Amino acid sequence: MTETLLVTGASGQLGRSVINHLLDSLEVPPRRIIATTRNPENLADLAARGVTVRAADFDDTASLEAAFKGADKVLIISTGEIDLANGKRLRQHENAVAAAKKAGVSHLLYTSMPNPEPVSPVLFANDHYGTEQAIKASGIAYTIFRNGWYQENMFMALPQAIASGLWYTSAGDGRIAHGARDDMAAAIAAGLAAVANESKTYTLTGPQAYTTAEIASLVSEVTGKPLHVVPVSDEALTEGVKAAGVPEDFARIIVSFDANTRAGRIAMVTDAVETLSGRKSKTLKQFLEANKAALAG
Numbered sequence: 492m493t494e495t496l497l498v499t500g501a502s503g504q505l506g507r508s509v510i511n512h513l514l515d516s517l518e519v520p521p522r523r524i525i526a527t528t529r530n531p532e533n534l535a536d537l538a539a540r541g542v543t544v545r546a547a548d549f550d551d552t553a554s555l556e557a558a559f560k561g562a563d564k565v566l567i568i569s570t571g572e573i574d575l576a577n578g579k580r581l582r583q584h585e586n587a588v589a590a591a592k593k594a595g596v597s598h599l600l601y602t603s604m605p606n607p608e609p610v611s612p613v614l615f616a617n618d619h620y621g622t623e624q625a626i627k628a629s630g631i632a633y634t635i636f637r638n639g640w641y642q643e644n645m646f647m648a649l650p651q652a653i654a655s656g657l658w659y660t661s662a663g664d665g666r667i668a669h670g671a672r673d674d675m676a677a678a679i680a681a682g683l684a685a686v687a688n689e690s691k692t693y694t695l696t697g698p699q700a701y702t703t704a705e706i707a708s709l710v711s712e713v714t715g716k717p718l719h720v721v722p723v724s725d726e727a728l729t730e731g732v733k734a735a736g737v738p739e740d741f742a743r744i745i746v747s748f749d750a751n752t753r754a755g756r757i758a759m760v761t762d763a764v765e766t767l768s769g770r771k772s773k774t775l776k777q778f779l780e781a782n783k784a785a786l787a788g
Contacts, residue, residue: 496519496684497559500527508672516677526542529547549570556593560594563597566683567622573618578617598688599634601622601626601636603638606756636693639668650787653786665752665753668758675695677767681767697773701775729742
């Protein structure tokens, strides 16, 4: 195999992990890897290993076309530009798809989310759904990775909940199969390096789905600290999150995750991570044990 593999967002946590797996786990020669970022100086260590580093700005189509030149397979890692009012992230992704087509890329890969269809309660779901549609409309062969929620996302709310002993939620009895970011990165890297070129969609999850109450029980078991779940409405949760100092738009996004969970739209468990990566997925209990000090303070 001699295809050139390109990873956008290579300065981010997921992009870094994907490239590390390409180099270290899959032993892809560095000369076949292109890493793009808005700030190439942040990837000096990869350049020193022989990876080609290029500047790419998702708001600048010309920069994307230049960055994608000569790449056979391009992994578009979704950007962090969540903008509920103006749809900036979707426009950025559409820019990347258009640039890939113009650059003659033969295969597009993209990091989406589970069940992003327009009925999704998640407020930014259309960024992902719209990008998936743009990729399919491009005529380029594709692999879509619908990444489930990361175990690492629990750092956003769990430390405060553990500290107070109370976990306010509107998720009801909905379940989530949190997965380790690095496990998903390993699966994505394997998909990027694979020889097959047919279009596929994978949903990447952790190995088991839990309700909030079951997660709280696990947390108490691991940390030794009691954690009680307090069911509230979406409206009450929004006000509570805002009162904690979170801006309104982001508070609404956080609560939309709970609404999505309550609706059963993130409860799926798949073996895609293990099938693609060939390695066993980290369990939620393993994550909690490894991060007990950081979570419990």
